[in-house]
Amino acid sequence: MIDPPYPLFYTFNFYLFGVIALASALAFVTRKSPVAAALWLVNVMFALAALYVMLDAHFIAAIQVLVYAGAIMVVFLFVIMLLNLGHPSEIADVRGKWGKAAAVVLGVILLAEIAVVSGASIEPEWIMPRGEMERLLAEKGAIGVVADPLFTNYLLAFELTSILLLIAIVGAVTLGRRPDAADAAVAPIGEGSINAG
Amino acid sequence: MLAEAMALSAALFTIGVVGVLIRRNAIIIFMCVELMLNAVNLSFVALSRYYGADGQVFVFFVMTVAAAEAAVGLAIIISIFRHRKSVNLQNINLLRG
Numbered sequence: 001m002i003d004p005p006y007p008l009f010y011t012f013n014f015y016l017f018g019v020i021a022l023a024s025a026l027a028f029v030t031r032k033s034p035v036a037a038a039l040w041l042v043n044v045m046f047a048l049a050a051l052y053v054m055l056d057a058h059f060i061a062a063i064q065v066l067v068y069a070g071a072i073m074v075v076f077l078f079v080i081m082l083l084n085l086g087h088p089s090e091i092a093d094v095r096g097k098w099g100k101a102a103a104v105v106l107g108v109i110l111l112a113e114i115a116v117v118s119g120a121s122i123e124p125e126w127i128m129p130r131g132e133m134e135r136l137l138a139e140k141g142a143i144g145v146v147a148d149p150l151f152t153n154y155l156l157a158f159e160l161t162s163i164l165l166l167i168a169i170v171g172a173v174t175l176g177r178r179p180d181a182a183d184a185a186v187a188p189i190g191e192g193s194i195n196a197g
Numbered sequence: 198m199l200a201e202a203m204a205l206s207a208a209l210f211t212i213g214v215v216g217v218l219i220r221r222n223a224i225i226i227f228m229c230v231e232l233m234l235n236a237v238n239l240s241f242v243a244l245s246r247y248y249g250a251d252g253q254v255f256v257f258f259v260m261t262v263a264a265a266e267a268a269v270g271l272a273i274i275i276s277i278f279r280h281r282k283s284v285n286l287q288n289i290n291l292l293r294g
Contacts, residue, residue, distance in 0.1 A: 006198065014198055018205045025209050025232060029216035034224050041228050044209070048235055055202065057242045060256050064238075067260050072231065072267045079271045080224060083278050095219050103218035107211045114207040127247050136250065145250045146257060154254050161261050168265035175272035178279070 014054055021047035032094075034080045038073060045069040056133055058142035202243035209236035223274050223284040227267075234263050 006014075021044050028040035045068045052061035094100070136145050150158055209232060216229035238256045245252025278284055 011198075014201065018201065021205060022208055022212075025212045028232065029212055029220070029225075029229065034222060037225055037228060041232060044232065045235060048239055051202065051205075051239065052242050055198070055242050055246050057245065057253050057256070060238075060242055060253050063257070063260060067264060068231075068235070072264055075267055075271060076224065076228060079275060083224075083275070083284065085222070085224065085284065095221060100219050103215045106218060107215040110214055111207060111211050114210070118203060118207070128249055133246060133250075146253045149251055149254050150257065153251075154258075157258060161258060164265055165261065168268050172268040172272040175269065175276050 010054065014051070017047045017050040017054070021051070034085050035077065038076050038080060041076075042069050042073050045073070056137060059146050199243055199247060203240055206236045206240040206243070209233075209239065221286045223277070223286055223289070224271075226286070227270055227274070231263060231267070234259055 024040050024043040024047060028037050028044060031037040031040060045064060049061045049064040049069070052058075052064060095103070140148060213229045213233035213236060216232065217226050220226055220229065238259055241252040241256045241259070245256075274284055277289060281288055283289070
């Protein structure tokens with residue numbers, strides 16, 4: 001990112017992608033069809049990836065597109081397709097008048113809380129000197145900036161993440177298979193066309 | 198641009214919270230949680246511009262946890278759907294199976 005004052009082109013693009021993200025998020029929560037909602041959420045993620053590039057987080061922008069829009073949202077769409085969530089009883093899912101009123105009140109309270117918290121003062125010595133991020137990017141590259149702290153200060157957390165992913169894989173497989181899957185998976189293959197052929 | 202990014206992050210987070218509160222479809226609620234995680238990621242990235250690259254490392258961890266959460270959560274939704282033939286939370290309001 002360029003230090004202030006920002007060029008008009010930069011400011012315009014920042015606001016453009018911000019408005020796209022906000023409008024897509026609003027479209028996402030108001031769509032009745034789960035598939036349309038998922039596609040609007042993908043749009044939010046692409047707009048956020050563009051903002052990450054403008055905020056000098058190039059590697060994060062790349063994995064935002066690859067992991068979030070590419071992997072996680074595909075899993076969501078796959079489950080929506082698998083469960084065939086198109087029929088009317090599933091589509092009419094927005095809560096009634098009181099539910100909406102409570103949600104709007106809570107949303108306004110939350111925004112007010114965030115506005116109050118954002119006024120908190122920040123210690124000036126925490127802020128990097130001006131131009132430090134550009135120097136780091138030029139010295140280490142976009143991936144090195146993330147990889148350097150990840151494999152030094154946060155190495156233990158990184159290793160624990162691999163255990164978390166292993167537990168998640170085992171959990172998803174255990175939860176997702178049918179109770180009688182062990183029998184059902186073997187039987188049809190033995191009786192099928194493989195033996196006949 | 199820090200103030201604008203933080204304001205956008207707050208607005209996206211609030212949309213996610215309101216979405217969780219007004220919808221009854223379990224998958225949509227789950228996607229709203231993903232939207233909230235994305236909003237937090239945006240504020241991490243915006244702040245990392247000023248406080249150092251540690252924020253980007255946290256975004257990396259948040260994405261990993263989000264991927265694990267999506268895998269396990271969707272497996273839970275699939276197994277609930279097998280029992281109840283529905284993912285509408287109105288039909289799933291008892292703790293007993």
